[in-house]
Amino acid sequence: MTGRRYHDSTVVDFVVVGSGVAGGVIARELAIGGFSTVVLEQGPRLTAADFEHDELKYWFLAGITNDTARSPQTFRADPSAAAIPTGMRPALWYARTVGGSSTHFTANYWRFHEIDFVERSRLGSIAGTGFEDWPITYAELEPYYTKVDWDIGVSGLAGASPFDPPRSRPYPMPPLPVKSSGVLLERGARKLGLHPFPAPMAINSQSYRGRAPCIHCGFCHGFACEVQAKSSTLFNMIPEAEATGRCEVRANSYVVRIDTNARGRATGVAYFDANGRERFQKARAVVVSANGAETPRLLLASTSSQHPDGLANSSGLVGKYLMFNYAARVSAVFEHELNEFKSVQVTRVVHDFYDADPKRGFYGGGGIDARIGPQPAVWAQRLSTEGPAWGAAFKARLREFPRSMTLLCHGTSLPIATNSVSLDPTLRDAWGRSALRVTYKDHPDDLANARFLQDRAVEIMDAAGAQRVIRVPVREQNFSMHLLGTCRMGDNPGTSVTDRYHRTHDVRNLFLCDGSSLVTSGRGQPTMTIQALAFRAADHIARFARAGDI
Amino acid sequence: MPDCGDVKALYSRRALLEAGLGIAGAIALCRSATALVAAPADAHGSTERRFFNASESRTVEAIVAQIIPTDETPGAREMGVARFIDHALAGFLAPLAGPFRAGLADFDTQYRSRNPAAEEFASLAPVRQVEWLRQVERTPFFASLQQLTVLGALTMPQYGGNRDGLGWQLIGFADEHAFAPPFGYYDRDYPGFGAEEPLR
Numbered sequence: 031m032t033g034r035r036y037h038d039s040t041v042v043d044f045v046v047v048g049s050g051v052a053g054g055v056i057a058r059e060l061a062i063g064g065f066s067t068v069v070l071e072q073g074p075r076l077t078a079a080d081f082e083h084d085e086l087k088y089w090f091l092a093g094i095t096n097d098t099a100r101s102p103q104t105f106r107a108d109p110s111a112a113a114i115p116t117g118m119r120p121a122l123w124y125a126r127t128v129g130g131s132s133t134h135f136t137a138n139y140w141r142f143h144e145i146d147f148v149e150r151s152r153l154g155s156i157a158g159t160g161f162e163d164w165p166i167t168y169a170e171l172e173p174y175y176t177k178v179d180w181d182i183g184v185s186g187l188a189g190a191s192p193f194d195p196p197r198s199r200p201y202p203m204p205p206l207p208v209k210s211s212g213v214l215l216e217r218g219a220r221k222l223g224l225h226p227f228p229a230p231m232a233i234n235s236q237s238y239r240g241r242a243p244c245i246h247c248g249f250c251h252g253f254a255c256e257v258q259a260k261s262s263t264l265f266n267m268i269p270e271a272e273a274t275g276r277c278e279v280r281a282n283s284y285v286v287r288i289d290t291n292a293r294g295r296a297t298g299v300a301y302f303d304a305n306g307r308e309r310f311q312k313a314r315a316v317v318v319s320a321n322g323a324e325t326p327r328l329l330l331a332s333t334s335s336q337h338p339d340g341l342a343n344s345s346g347l348v349g350k351y352l353m354f355n356y357a358a359r360v361s362a363v364f365e366h367e368l369n370e371f372k373s374v375q376v377t378r379v380v381h382d383f384y385d386a387d388p389k390r391g392f393y394g395g396g397g398i399d400a401r402i403g404p405q406p407a408v409w410a411q412r413l414s415t416e417g418p419a420w421g422a423a424f425k426a427r428l429r430e431f432p433r434s435m436t437l438l439c440h441g442t443s444l445p446i447a448t449n450s451v452s453l454d455p456t457l458r459d460a461w462g463r464s465a466l467r468v469t470y471k472d473h474p475d476d477l478a479n480a481r482f483l484q485d486r487a488v489e490i491m492d493a494a495g496a497q498r499v500i501r502v503p504v505r506e507q508n509f510s511m512h513l514l515g516t517c518r519m520g521d522n523p524g525t526s527v528t529d530r531y532h533r534t535h536d537v538r539n540l541f542l543c544d545g546s547s548l549v550t551s552g553r554g555q556p557t558m559t560i561q562a563l564a565f566r567a568a569d570h571i572a573r574f575a576r577a578g579d580i
Numbered sequence: 581m582p583d584c585g586d587v588k589a590l591y592s593r594r595a596l597l598e599a600g601l602g603i604a605g606a607i608a609l610c611r612s613a614t615a616l617v618a619a620p621a622d623a624h625g626s627t628e629r630r631f632f633n634a635s636e637s638r639t640v641e642a643i644v645a646q647i648i649p650t651d652e653t654p655g656a657r658e659m660g661v662a663r664f665i666d667h668a669l670a671g672f673l674a675p676l677a678g679p680f681r682a683g684l685a686d687f688d689t690q691y692r693s694r695n696p697a698a699e700e701f702a703s704l705a706p707v708r709q710v711e712w713l714r715q716v717e718r719t720p721f722f723a724s725l726q727q728l729t730v731l732g733a734l735t736m737p738q739y740g741g742n743r744d745g746l747g748w749q750l751i752g753f754a755d756e757h758a759f760a761p762p763f764g765y766y767d768r769d770y771p772g773f774g775a776e777e778p779l780r
Contacts, residue, residue: 083755086735091672118675187773205773210764216773228773245758366765371753373763406753407734411727419726420647420717421710425655428648431751432764 033272033279034066038309042066043575045299045313047285047328050130051557052544052564053319054263055182058270059568060317061277065575068278068311069271070301072324073126075281076133078265081254085407088252094127094134096120100460105508107471109448115457116508121468122323122451123511125254128281129264130321131511132557133254136375137232137261138399139184139558141175144168144195145385146552153386156393159473160351160445164549165521165530166566168195174562174569182561183238183261186230193225193381205377206235206244210368211435212377215400218494219380229376229399232261232558241265246373251404283309286463288316288332288341288540296341296540302461315539315580317571319564322352322513322545326451327466329517329542342517342534342542347527349452351445351518352470353551354510356396358439358480360487361416362496367432370402383486384553386442394479396441396553398487403436416500437491439483440554443514444473451516472506480504512556517546531574532567539580543567630670631677632662636684638702640665640725643687646709647729654746656729664732664741665725676724683721690716 036042043065046057050071057069076094087093098120104113105121125131145152147164155161176199178184188200205228208216212229219226233250234243244259258265271277282304289297289310298312318325326349330340340348380398387395403409410428418424449471453464481504491499520526523535532543543564545556552559574580629637641662648656656662669677691701691712701709716722732741734748742748748755762768 083757084736086731086739090731190773207761207763208767208770208773210766213766213770246760246763247756247758364766367752368764368766369752369754370764372759373761406748406751407731410730410734410751414723414726414730419723420713420729422649422651425648425651425750428751431753 033277034275036068036278038311041312041314042068043314044317045070045311046317046319047299048130048319048321049128049268049279050263051132051560054129054267055561055564056317056319056543056568057277058267059565060572061271061274063572066276068280070283070285071128071279071281072284073128075128078256078258081256083249085405089404089408094125094254096124096126102457102459103466103468104454104457105468107506109469113454113467121509122513124321124323124513128268128279129262132262133264134252135557136251138376138555139230139232140379140555141195142552142559143384146550149550156444160447162549165519171562171566172198174565177565178558178561182232182266183234184230184232185235187228190227191225191381193384203235203238206231206233206374208377209370209373211370211400214494215378215490218490221493222489224380224382226378226380229379231374233374234259244374248371248373249405251375284461285328286461288328290334290537294336294537296537317541319544322516323451323466325542325544325546326516330453331463342527342536342540344536345524345527349450349516350447351515352449352451353443353445353514354507355443355512355551355554356441356472356476356480357554358484358504359502360437360484360491361500361502362435362491363430363498364433364496368435369432370435371405375401383483390482392475392478393444394442394475396439396479396483398437398439398483401436401438402434415502437487439480439487441476441479441483442553443476443551445515446473477504514545514548514551514556517542518549519547531570541567541571629666631666637662639684639688642702642709643725644729646713647726648733653750656733659733659746660741660743661729661732664739665728667740680724687716687721
């Protein structure tokens, strides 16, 4: 698919930074809306034929993800300490390719619940945190969740969960076939009086909008789909944007600065092209969807005499309130084979513990899903945290792979101002830019909630008849692929970075939409909500553009 | 964050620091992208060593053979794990080569200082090797070697380990491009969502 080509000096209507989860959606919507659009993506453009079942490459050697050799990161848990380089693994992990992290996600696609948007009003404030209501409600977002279901492509069963928020349309595709882990989660949970339901997944259970159904190869999480069954923006939004003839997607284009003029308007973005040459794309308006790590980094790096602390940062909150979602793990071994290496990660989910309950003595809630984790090597490496790591006992444990499964407990993370993305004062990346510095320490409530959910997961596995259940210790996190909250939305310019329409409070023609927009963490699986926000943002941005208000 | 904080052990800052790499070294931890592409070539074609000397090779071979021992089924030795590690440290894991070699030298020095009259570690009877490894199983070097052993046993054979898919055979992983339901024992007779009665 070749789209339109624009010259740098052409003032396009929009430049969109990032082609992933949110950027792909926004580019497609703006291009369909009639606007000239250039998408700049730091990573390469790959096709389904480029992807492989290669665990070493994708999980250990940055096959399609941010590579610390070129983009190093530093990490610290204590905001008063110096941050230290993370080594080969980054602290914040994301896919760096056209389609962004939608290429390698698990594709768990439940919606946030109504409570997620108004939790602060219901529960009250939490000392030491920036716990807030969202400026929008579930009802305002519902049409866009439905648009994700139908335009992106989600498989699921409407009405299956009594905890699901209201929906205006059923899913366009039935659920994927259940796996043994799903049957066991369902069996154990029902025995305890809980309400398991088929997982909504952004993976085709049947042919959908020109893309093939899933072939159950098992390589979803951390891998890109080889048959386009996974609903990645690489396979749907990006080609649809290009098909309008108004959108150019420029790969290998790393945006390093947003420029503004004397009137405080964004004029376009500076970027390094594939040849390492710095270029500048002019635009009437700029949309940044570079993810919850790179969006704040770009703003913080876009300093000028007018914006000494970074662009759109009058609140001082750009990069703050980083949230991960805690994922506690329970492993279980059963008598017979499950063969969890086959098919999609998740087929059943439990939401009975989604809502927070003050009676528990801490804030938090979560969802529990059944899976095993990525694939053999990652699974086996993890065993060393669960028991014997060598010798005959280890070999015996390795042999249990086909009979093993995991319950993953997706929990809340409170927004804490010191948890943040910032610019490292000394370390530089291969382009000479200040490296990402990550500061993160889980709130005690997040850890208490993780242990609470883990206890529930143990009960479920016991009820399902597991031979052995293993509780993986809950420890403070120093790694995440959920990059949330770092440019939060809100009505008050003093306590948020963008308004409810994703427009920055400070710069009228600068919009931000991705994981950074989230006000609270939800209970994991943020991608669905990020895409609903993106469809909604694009609607409003197009409306502003038509009214001459950008 | 789902799923992967714990796979970091191999690359953890602490392990690297304790291995003597230091902060400056950690900053320099830059693997070349081209090494990744170059590494798979000739994975099983020869027995040539790329990184270890003969003595290092014997020690590593002996240790990994205790991490996944050979019993009635193949172990790390037959899977070619030592060769995987040799190729990796000469290629895509070159940044770990220095600390790994230092850790290996420490292992050897400690062993010899405690067992001055004994033969080299690789020549010990397996039961004696296990005894010694119990003494050092908490060192960063051993942890690194354990994680590398897993990678060597279970990643694609093109990287030099998992010879003939023996690692996958051990754990019961089927290297096939596509599957169809039923996938396992428990989903075979699944009656459909909502159709299964709660167990009593």
